[in-house]
Structures are given as structure tokens and as C-alpha cells.
Amino acid sequence: MAQIEVWSDIHQDFKKDAQGGLKKVINVDSVMTSIDNILRTKQGERVMLPSFATTLADLTFDPMSDNLMGNMAKEIKRSIEKWDDRVTVTGVQYFQDPDNNTVIIYLSFTIRGYSQTFNYKTGV
Amino acid sequence: MANELNYANYDFDDAVDQLIARLQTNDATKDTYRSSTGEMLTELYAYVANLVLYYIERRAEETYLATAKNKSSVINIVRALNYTPKRKVSATGYLTFSINTPIAFNIFIPKYTECQTASGIKYVTFEDTVLLAGQSSVTVAAIQGEKVLIEQTADGMASQEFKISSDSVENTNLRFLVGGVEWTLVTSFINSTATSLHYMLRTELDDTVTILAGDGVNGSMPASGSTINTIYIKSDGADGNAYSAGVITTVNSILYDITGTVRSLTVTNSDTFLGGDDAEDIEEIRYEAPRVFKTGDRLVTKDDYIAVLENYAGIANANAWGENEETVPDYTMFNKVRLVVLLENWAIPGASFKSTLSTYLYTKSMMTVKYEFITPEIIYVIPTLIVKCDKGVSLADTQDSIEDAISALFVLGTTTKLGVSKRISDVIAAVEGVSGVSYSHVTLDIYKALDTGSTYDYYDTLEAVNITTGSVRLYDGTTLMATDDGGGGWTSEAGYTITGSVDYVTGVIAVDVTGSIIGTVSVKYTQDNGAADEGDIVVTKKQVCALQSTLITSIGYVS
Numbered sequence: 274m275a276q277i278e279v280w281s282d283i284h285q286d287f288k289k290d291a292q293g294g295l296k297k298v299i300n301v302d303s304v305m306t307s308i309d310n311i312l313r314t315k316q317g318e319r320v321m322l323p324s325f326a327t328t329l330a331d332l333t334f335d336p337m338s339d340n341l342m343g344n345m346a347k348e349i350k351r352s353i354e355k356w357d358d359r360v361t362v363t364g365v366q367y368f369q370d371p372d373n374n375t376v377i378i379y380l381s382f383t384i385r386g387y388s389q390t391f392n393y394k395t396g397v
Numbered sequence: 398m399a400n401e402l403n404y405a406n407y408d409f410d411d412a413v414d415q416l417i418a419r420l421q422t423n424d425a426t427k428d429t430y431r432s433s434t435g436e437m438l439t440e441l442y443a444y445v446a447n448l449v450l451y452y453i454e455r456r457a458e459e460t461y462l463a464t465a466k467n468k469s470s471v472i473n474i475v476r477a478l479n480y481t482p483k484r485k486v487s488a489t490g491y492l493t494f495s496i497n498t499p500i501a502f503n504i505f506i507p508k509y510t511e512c513q514t515a516s517g518i519k520y521v522t523f524e525d526t527v528l529l530a531g532q533s534s535v536t537v538a539a540i541q542g543e544k545v546l547i548e549q550t551a552d553g554m555a556s557q558e559f560k561i562s563s564d565s566v567e568n569t570n571l572r573f574l575v576g577g578v579e580w581t582l583v584t585s586f587i588n589s590t591a592t593s594l595h596y597m598l599r600t601e602l603d604d605t606v607t608i609l610a611g612d613g614v615n616g617s618m619p620a621s622g623s624t625i626n627t628i629y630i631k632s633d634g635a636d637g638n639a640y641s642a643g644v645i646t647t648v649n650s651i652l653y654d655i656t657g658t659v660r661s662l663t664v665t666n667s668d669t670f671l672g673g674d675d676a677e678d679i680e681e682i683r684y685e686a687p688r689v690f691k692t693g694d695r696l697v698t699k700d701d702y703i704a705v706l707e708n709y710a711g712i713a714n715a716n717a718w719g720e721n722e723e724t725v726p727d728y729t730m731f732n733k734v735r736l737v738v739l740l741e742n743w744a745i746p747g748a749s750f751k752s753t754l755s756t757y758l759y760t761k762s763m764m765t766v767k768y769e770f771i772t773p774e775i776i777y778v779i780p781t782l783i784v785k786c787d788k789g790v791s792l793a794d795t796q797d798s799i800e801d802a803i804s805a806l807f808v809l810g811t812t813t814k815l816g817v818s819k820r821i822s823d824v825i826a827a828v829e830g831v832s833g834v835s836y837s838h839v840t841l842d843i844y845k846a847l848d849t850g851s852t853y854d855y856y857d858t859l860e861a862v863n864i865t866t867g868s869v870r871l872y873d874g875t876t877l878m879a880t881d882d883g884g885g886g887w888t889s890e891a892g893y894t895i896t897g898s899v900d901y902v903t904g905v906i907a908v909d910v911t912g913s914i915i916g917t918v919s920v921k922y923t924q925d926n927g928a929a930d931e932g933d934i935v936v937t938k939k940q941v942c943a944l945q946s947t948l949i950t951s952i953g954y955v956s
Contacts, residue, residue, distance in 0.1 A: 282433040307432040320444040321409055325431065356432045 279386070280359070281308050301391065304384050308393055309356045312349065327352040329397050337376075342367045344396070345376065359385045370396070407450045412443035424466055430743035462687070468679050469602040475686035479584070482682045484568045484600060485634035486710030487541040488673030491751055492522060492645060494652075494662045495534040502654040504528040504662065506537060509544040511649040512664045518637055519543040520670065521630070528662070538749070539666075541637030541673055542567055542630035551575065553621025555612035564604035564676070567630035568710065571598070573608055574626040575619045586615035593617055604676055619823030632673070638711075639670035640744055668747050671740050672711035696762040701773065705761060706738055708808065709754060712742045716815035718937050724937075732763070736816055737771040737939045745773060773815060774860045777945035778807070778934060779842040779921065780824050784952040792952050799834065800947045802827040807944035819942040821932035835955045841934050844945040846919045853897055855918050861934060865925040869899050871908060874916020901925070 280303040284296040298306055314326035314396040327348050335341050353360055364381040373396075380393040403445040403942035416439050417429055427916075429436045458464040462474045472482060494506055510522040521544055526537040549559055573580045573596050580594040589595045595616045608627065611617050619625060638746050639645065645666040654660050677685065688704035696702055699717055715738045720730035738754070740746055746754070758768060780803050786795050806827055807813045821841055843861050850856025856935045869881035879887040879895035885896040887908070894911035906920065926935045934942055 280430075281435075283435045283438065285434055303433065306434055307430055310432050310434060310437065317438065320439065322431065339622060357430055359430070 280304065285309065301384060301387070304357065304359055305391075305393060308353055308380070308382075309395070311353055311356050312395055325356060326369065337369055337371060342369070342376065345378070349378065349380070353380075353382070361385075363390060365372065398827075402816070407454060409443055409445060409447045412446050412450075412493060413440055416443055427468070442756065462683055465683075466679075468682075471679050471682050472600070472602065475682055477732045478686050478690040480682070480686040480689060481584075482600060482677045483674070483710060484604065484606070484676050485565055485632040486568045486672065486674040487570070487630055487632040487634075488638045488670040488711070489523075489540050489753060490639065490666055490668055490670035490747070491536050492539040492664055493534055493536045493667050494528060494648070494664050496528065496660065496662050497533075499531050499533045500654065500660070501530050502656055502658075503530050504652055504660045505884050506535065506652060506662075509650075510652065510950065511543060512539070512645050513647050513649055514639070514644045515646060517544060518633055518639075520637075520666075536667070538858045539670075540567075540630060541639075541670055542632040545629050545631045547627040547629075549625040549627070551610075551619035551621060551623045551625055553618065555618055557610045557619060559608040559610075559625055559627065561606045561608070561627060561629065563606075563629075565631045565633070566606045567632040570630045571606075572626075572628040574628070576623045577626075577936060583616075585657070586611055589616040591615075591617065606670075630907070634675040635741055637670070637673040638741070639666055640742065641669065642667050644672075644797050668749065670745070671744055671746060672753070673773055674710040674741065678733055692761075694761060696766070701803050702734065702736070706736065706754075709757065709863065711740050711750070713743075714739045714810040714815050714941065720939055722938070731767075732765045733767045733769050734762075735769050735771050735938075737773045739773050739775075739809060739941060741809075741813065743775060743809060743943060746770075769940045774937075774940045775943045776861045776934060776936060776940055777844040778819060778942050779844050779945045779948050779949045781840045781842050781949055781950060782828060782952075783838040784828065785835045785837070785955045786833050786952065787835050788954045792954075795831060795833045796949055798831045799828055799949065802831050803947045805945060807942065809941070809943070813942050815941045816936060816938040817941075818930070818936050819934040839932075840923065841932060842921045842923060842948075844919060844921050844936065846917050850907065853907040854910050855897075855906075855908040859906055859920070859922065859937065860903040860940060861924050863899040863925045864899065864904060866901055868925075869906070869920055869922040871895060872916075872919050872921065873910075873914050876916070878910070878912075878918075 278299045281297050281299045282303040284298050285306055288296040290296040311326050312329070315330040316326050316328050317323045319325040329345060329348060332341060332345060346367060348360040349365055353362055360382050362380060362382045366379040368377045370377055375396045377394065377396050381390050382393070383390055420439070437669050457606070459467060459470040462471065462594055465474060466470050474614055475482065492512060496504070504527065506522060506526045506528060508522055508525045511519055513519045518541065520539050520541050523538045523540045526535055528535045544695070545563070547561060553559055567689060578594065580596045583589060583595045583597060586595060586597065591614055593611065593616055595611060596890050599607045599609060610619055643665050646666060648662055648664045652662055685708050689708050692701040696705060702717035703715050706717065707710055715736065717734055717736050719734055720727050755768055774899050782799070784799065786792060803824065805812060806823060813819065819841065821839055824841065825837060828834060828839060843859070845857065845859055847855040847857045867881060867883040869875055871879040871887065877890050878893040879889045881899045882888045885898050885900065887897060891896045892912060896909045897907040899906050908918070922933055926933055936942060
């Protein structure tokens with residue numbers, strides 16, 4: 274049974290759908306795309322909306338420490354909840370990967386209208 | 398309509414809203430968040446569209462005279478109206494050369510003999526003349542500027558161009574000689590034949606000038622190797638006006654008598670040098686070109702006269718009228734047109750200026766028309782104010798702003814014009830339009846310094862009549878000497894004994910003073926115009942209101 278389309282967005286890979294149109298993502302996938310956009314956009318990068326997204330890029334050359342991790346977690350929660358009011362972040366976990374100069378982030382969050390908790394993983 | 402782009406909305410947010418509305422009608426998206434990929438792309442497109450539309454609008458603006466912002470665009474647009482913006486125009490007048498002791502030989506004063514003021518402004522004679530043997534002085538027409546000669550060589554090609562890389566080339570006095578033969582300036586080669594010795598002038602966008610020769614079909618081509626001499630006057634424009642006599646004092650050129658002996662002459666200007674004007678700026682061109690075009694190069698209507706007069710170099714404001722417009726129609730004027738003109742800086746034109754102007758006007762006027770120049774009358778106004786301001790504003794800053802606002806009401810040719818009355822309501826609106834002013838009380842006083850008389854110590858005629866009885870105050874400098882008693886006599890103030898009379902209808906004022914005078918004797922008064930024009934200064938066709946000063950007698954905060 275097809276899902277009822279509440280939210281929709283363009284698929285980030287710009288793929289074709291079965292009808293040859295631009296492939297869409299809907300509902301939860303649409304929210305996931307939104308979170309991805311918030312975390313992967315550098316603040317100041319978006320035209321006419323310089324306050325959009327996070328300041329994570331400013332932390333790139335900061336030494337890895339628990340303090341830095343804490344700041345990152347706060348910034349991620351603040352920016353996601355500011356720019357997508359469908360989402361409530363319930364937890365942010367992070368794991369340092371010094372060998373790859375990366376921090377792995379696990380988000381757990383709820384979406385308005387859904388009862389379950391969702392997870393999202395990304396590396397920054 | 399949601400499915401149509403409204404191209405009048407160049408705003409970014411409007412573009413986003415319209416694009417989203419359009420997407421929603423096509424079922425492309427159900428909902429949009431600022432963080433969605435679709436919204437990002439939509440905004441990116443709107444941003445680019447906004448940028449492109451901005452430049453399209455800028456380009457569109459440059460195609461209309463009313464909205465063009467670049468001088469190059471304005472010049473190109475008015476070319477279609479056959480309007481050539483004026484370059485700098487030199488002041489003209491007369492120079493008088495004198496010799497202390499007349500000699501027995503003629504002394505030659507050739508055209509372009511150069512003289513100058515103490516400050517270095519140069520003037521050249523505009524015709525050859527001779528100080529005859531036995532004479533002590535001779536007067537000759539002259540123009541402000543210095544003669545410049547450029548020598549070039551023709552290459553024999555069609556449509557040759559000869560550039561003058563100066564932005565001070567005088568507007569009308571340029572000569573173009575090919576092989577020593579002077580060619581004629583035309584505005585178009587359309588009626589020129591292959592042998593016509595014609596040239597055109599093109600004012601470039603940087604205010605320099607290019608001379609254009611013909612292509613051998615329409616207009617002759619200068620032959621290869623022929624010498625091209627361009628002679629022009631390098632003008633100082635408005636800075637070259639001499640507003641008083643006796644300021645041109647030095648002869649720069651060497652003058653010889655008929656025996657070849659150098660002779661020393663003195664020079665002076667017995668009258669003003671007026672008519673100098675700077676090159677037209679964008680706003681002047683924008684204002685003048687349609688008005689001049691509307692005249693059809695003919696002087697028929699009142700508007701024609703005013704447009705052509707105000708387009709004439711040096712004239713800041715003008716008025717013109719015929720027999721029907723006299724207060725009592727004067728049919729003995731026949732075809733006489735009365736003209737009144739005021740020059741830049743409120744200068745009143747002299748005889749030479751009016752003579753040159755008449756000659757110019759007759760080239761455009763009806764055959765039977767005659768001109769009569771009327772001397773303008775300048776009514777000096779002192780707006781006298783009581784001002785109440787909102788609490789918290791700076792009184793000093795507010796006073797400065799009020800003075801600026803009032804000054805802006807007295808810009809000659811723009812906000813004050815010949816024959817246009819000054820309304821007290823305009824002054825009140827200007828004062829109360831200043832930020833921080835709560836309310837004001839305004840009186841428009843008229844000021845005049847009195848001439849000395851023969852029968853009376855001071856005797857003059859006040860031009861702005863009728864005079865309000867009881868409003869005339871007589872001053873010695875800033876000290877009040879007397880006020881009129883409402884019946885045509887004077888009531889003296891302490892320290893002075895004033896006798897004489899005031900005629901409230903004719904404006905004739907006569908004053909005898911007993912007591913020493915220290916400053917300028919002057920009067921201030923108000924005009925009595927009846928209820929309809931109460932408080933205004935109502936002027937005649939030859940009168941114009943000028944700002945003498947602004948007097949704020951009281952400024953404070955509202956209680």
C-alpha cells in the first residue's frame with residue numbers, strides 16, 4: 274500500500290523515477306534529507322539565508338577534546354531544531370576517529386506525527 | 398494569479414513565493430521546509446532570477462530619459478530630440494584698452510589679445526581693433542578663456558575624425574581650418590555635397606570633442622597631408638563670470654604700434670562679464686531637452702520663450718509676456734514681447750548680454766516681434782519664525798535643518814521663479830516637515846536697504862506692495878529706529894528722531910534722520926494681500942523672491 278504523502282522533497286542524488294521525472298523522497302526520508310542538508314551546509318554558504326545550517330565547519334582545526342565534542346553536539350541539536358521544526362533531537366552521541374580526522378555522530382530523534390524514535394549517522 | 402510570474406516583482410522573497418506556488422500547482426511538492434533540497438534549489442533559482450531581473454531593469458531604465466542614470470545614456474537619448482548638450486560657455490563683455498599718453502601711431506590690438514584678472518582668469522579680445530593715433534582708449538568685445546591652437550595632418554581617408562582631448566572647449570567658438578581655409582559647422586551631412594567644406598562636432602561622453610569630416614560623398618574629405626588647424630577657446634565656464642567692473646587688470650599679450658615698437662597699454666572691464674556657464678549636467682539635460690524640443694525651434698508661445706531663454710547659457714530663470722498679460726491689457730504694445738531674465742548667482746544682465754541674447758532670439762522669432770527687456774526686481778525675504786520642537790531633539794541641529802529647509806525653497810530657477818509668488822503655507826510645510834519640529838509660527842518679512850536721497854536722507858520705493866499698515870520697521874544696522882504709525886508717518890524709537898512718510902500703496906518711503914547712523918539703513922515690512930493671500934508674498938511678472946536670511950526669534954520645546 275502506497276504511503277500517504279505528507280512531506281516530499283527532491284532526492285539528493287537527482288535520480289529519475291519510474292516515470293522519467295525527478296525522483297522524490299517523501300515523509301521520513303524527506304526529513305532525513307533535511308537533516309543531511311542542515312549538517313552538510315556550512316553557515317554563510319546559502320544565498321539570501323546566511324544564518325542557515327551549522328557552524329561545525331568553524332571547528333575543523335580545533336583540537337579534539339571532550340569539550341569540542343560537547344560543543345558540536347549542542348550545535349547539532351540547536352541547528353536541527355531551529356531549521357526543521359518537525360524534528361526533536363533526543364540524543365547525540367559522538368565517537369572520535371582520530372586516524373581519519375573524523376567524528377562519527379549518531380543522532381536519535383523523533384518526528385512530529387510519528388511515535389517511534391529514528392536514528393541518523395554521519396561523519397564530520 | 399498563482400500560475401503566472403509577476404515580472405513587476407523583482408524582490409527575492411516574491412520570486413521564491415511565486416516559484417513555490419507554481420510548483421505546488423503542478424503537484425511537484427507537498428510541503429516545503431527551508432532545509433529541504435527542493436527549497437534550496439528554488440531559492441538558488443530565485444536568487445539568480447532576482448540578479449538577472451535587476452540588471453534587466455537597470456538596462457531598461459537607461460532607455461528612458463526620465464530614468465536614465467548614466468550621462469552617456471542621457472546624451473544618446475536626447476540626440477533623438479536633436480538636442481546637443483551644451484559644453485562650457487564663456488562669459489562675454491567688453492574690454493577697454495588705454496594708454497597714459499596718446500601717441501602719434503596706431504596701436505594694433507589683434508583678435509585673441511589675452512588679458513587676465515588678478516586671480517588668473519583669462520579673457521581674450523574677440524575682434525581686431527586699433528587704438529588710433531592720438532586716442533587714449535578703445536573698447537573691444539571680449540570673451541572669457543584662452544585661445545588654443547591644435548595642428549594636425551589629414552590622412553586623406555573618408556570620414557576622418559580629429560579629436561580634441563580637452564573637456565573645456567567653449568560651446569560655440571570653435572574654428573576648423575583645412576589648409577588655411579575655414580570650414581563650416583553643420584549639424585548633419587545630409588545636405589552636404591562632395592565638395593561642401595562642412596564639418597560636424599560630436600561631444601564625447603567624457604565631455605571632450607571630436608571633429609568629423611565628410612566621406613567624399615556627403616561632405617568633402619580633407620586631402621592627405623593637408624594641415625588641419627583647430628582653434629578654440631579654453632573656457633572656465635561659470636568661474637569666468639566677472640560680476641563687477643574693474644577686475645580685469647593685466648594685458649598678457651605684447652602689443653605693437655604701426656612702427657613695430659612695443660607699446661604698453663592698460664586694460665579694464667568697465668562692465669560685468671556674464672553668461673559663463675558650466676557644461677550641462679545630467680539633470681539639466683533631462684529637464685531642458687524635452688522643453689526645447691517642444692518649441693520646434695520657434696518662439697511663439699510663452700512656454701517657448703521661457704524654455705529657450707532658460708536654455709540659453711548663463712540664464713538661471715526667465716519670464717516672458719505680451720500685451721494681454723499686462724495687469725490692464727496694454728494693446729499699445731503691439732507685437733512687443735517683454736522679457737525678464739536673471740543670470741546665475743542672481744546677476745542682472747548687462748547691455749552686452751542682452752544685445753547678444755536679442756540677436757539669438759530673433760533667429761527663432763516671428764518676423765514682426767520686438768523685444769523689450771525688463772529689469773528684474775528681487776524681493777528679499779526674511780522668514781521670521783517661532784518654533785516649538787518635540788522633547789529630546791537637539792535644538793541646534795533642528796535649527797540647522799530648518800534653515801536648510803528654508804534655503805531649499807529659494808533656489809533660483811528651481812524653487813523660486815520670476816512671477817511666482819512665495820506662499821507662506823509652503824514655508825510652514827517645509828519648517829514643520831523637519832524632523833523634531835512640533836509646530837511653528839511663520840511671518841514672511843520683506844527686507845530692503847534704503848538708498849540715500851536728495852530731498853530726504855533716505856528715499857526709496859519698496860517694490861512688493863501693498864504694504865501692511867503698521868508693519869514697516871526702520872533699522873540702523875540691527876537697531877530699530879522707528880516703526881510706521883499706520884497712517885503714513887513714523888513713530889521714533891528712543892535715541893532717534895525720524896520724520897518722513899510711507900506710502901502703503903506705491904511703496905514710496907522717505908526718511909529724515911536726526912541722530913548718527915552707524916550701519917545700513919533698511920526696512921522690514923510685510924505685504925498686505927487681503928484674506929485670500931494673507932501672509933504670502935505676491936509678486937509681479939518681473940519680481941522674484943530671494944532669501945535674505947532666516948530669523949528664528951524663538952526655538953524651544955513643546956510644554
